[in-house]
Amino acid sequence: MRANSQTLISDDLRERIGKARRVFVLTGAGVSAESGVPTFRGGGDSTVWKGMPFEVISSARMVVRDLALVWEWFDYRRDALKRLTPNPAHVALVRWQDKFDAFTLATQNVDGLHAAAGSRGVLELHGNVWRARCTRCDARRDLGEFDEAVRPPVCIVCGDAMRPDVVLFGEMLPEDVYERAASGATECDVCVVVGTSGVVYPAARLPEIALRSGAYVLEVNPEQTPLSAFCHATVHGAAGEVLPLFGI
Numbered sequence: 001m002r003a004n005s006q007t008l009i010s011d012d013l014r015e016r017i018g019k020a021r022r023v024f025v026l027t028g029a030g031v032s033a034e035s036g037v038p039t040f041r042g043g044g045d046s047t048v049w050k051g052m053p054f055e056v057i058s059s060a061r062m063v064v065r066d067l068a069l070v071w072e073w074f075d076y077r078r079d080a081l082k083r084l085t086p087n088p089a090h091v092a093l094v095r096w097q098d099k100f101d102a103f104t105l106a107t108q109n110v111d112g113l114h115a116a117a118g119s120r121g122v123l124e125l126h127g128n129v130w131r132a133r134c135t136r137c138d139a140r141r142d143l144g145e146f147d148e149a150v151r152p153p154v155c156i157v158c159g160d161a162m163r164p165d166v167v168l169f170g171e172m173l174p175e176d177v178y179e180r181a182a183s184g185a186t187e188c189d190v191c192v193v194v195g196t197s198g199v200v201y202p203a204a205r206l207p208e209i210a211l212r213s214g215a216y217v218l219e220v221n222p223e224q225t226p227l228s229a230f231c232h233a234t235v236h237g238a239a240g241e242v243l244p245l246f247g248i
């Protein structure tokens, strides 16, 4: 049975967030769950496609071994995403961006739903499925510029094969994006961690950076995570129900 959602957050917590000056938010797959995007891990299981765990397909090794299969996996994911729209959690965070003296939104999600809701300057730590990146010269292009029937798309700068512009296991995060997220975490007075299992590094380090810099760290997640142990508070609820309750 679902508790009355107003009881999910205390007045004290609402006031703490409302009075914050510099806010850093890290989101994960859970923030898009209520839009219908499947999470990667949950209830002890992880996503499997064509009999392969996602850690195998979404890996640097698979780009080298079978780029066509990697395209097929991301085309399948994009096809499902086409029909999905932002949920109340994304919409609440759009309001947050103009409420504080400084606001940084970093996401591990590749679905583009924060930007679709209206968030500006989203730090996409793991890239974006709607873009391609050249395997040779790193040129980036929106996928809309290419014929969907041609895989892999051909780079218009150097003519080599392109790949999805996402960060796979064993690959480096875009350095400038991670640096800006780490700055946001270092400088914030409140850090809110929403809908991530907190097991993928280096993104999972960001709440720790905020904590060590003296911030109040709040987690929003229906489940316990490894981050719960050091967060000042965890609100156990769905992001789309909890975030609007802050009344921002």
Ligand code: BJW
Binding pocket: 027, 028, 029, 030, 031, 033, 034, 039, 040, 041, 042, 054, 058, 108, 109, 110, 126, 166, 167, 168, 169, 170, 171, 172, 173, 194, 195, 196, 197, 198, 199, 200, 201, 202, 220, 221, 222, 223, 225, 237, 238, 239, 240
């Ligand atoms: C809700 C909800 C609702 C549900 N509301 N919440 C240090 C220690 C150990 C390992 C490493 C380390 N440093 C690096 C590594 C290796 C690796 C790693 O972290 N491995 C661990 C898993 C063991 N990291 C990397 O490889 C990274 N690169 C790197 O470190 O480069 C340096 C290097 C180079 C060469 C060699 C070695 C190092 C890159 C990581 C890239 C991750 N990419 C993916 C796939 C993207 C493409 C794709 O979409 O397929 O990104 S993996 C996948 O996990 C995806 C996600 O962004 C990421 C995080 O998942 P997230 O968002 O937390 O989702 P879930 O599903 O795990 O959790 C959902 C949560 O939501 C749950 O908690 C639910 O309860 C909750 N929830 N409904 C609120 N309604």
